[in-house]
Amino acid sequence: MKLVYPALFTPFEDGSGGYTVEFPDLPGCVTEGEDMAEALFMAEDAASGWVLTELEDGNPVPHASLIQDVTAEPGQFVSLVALDMDAYAAKYGSNAVKKTLTIPAWLNTFVEQNGISCSKVLQEALGKMAQARQ
Structure with missing residues (x-):
């Protein structure tokens, strides 16, 4: 199963180049990275883990908002993050x-x-x- 969710990227306040990443459609799913590459990697991992937990608990997968419906404050930006749930579940899934x-x-x-x-x-x-x- 392939999924795509919009993510809100907020630069670190100290100007170090890192980002905090939040997913409006995945309540409580927040991560960060010391640079853009790490932030994207961590965002995919955090969102995949969040969705896998929901699936293993028998909950439905949340529908993704349209990217244009996610509001960014000044300095923030929105980007789409792709999830490959089959690959993630094969590697990290625990419930069988x-x-x-x-x-x-x-x-x-x-x-x-x-x-x-x-x-x-x-x-x-x-x-x-x-x-x-x-």
């Missing part, structure tokens, strides 16, 4: 739920002969279905 799968015997033979992981195929298919409904 065991499901029992029933398939025809001939299909099970095919799966075993070809070294296919039913769990992986099901996860990928369900992920695509979830993304299509967003």
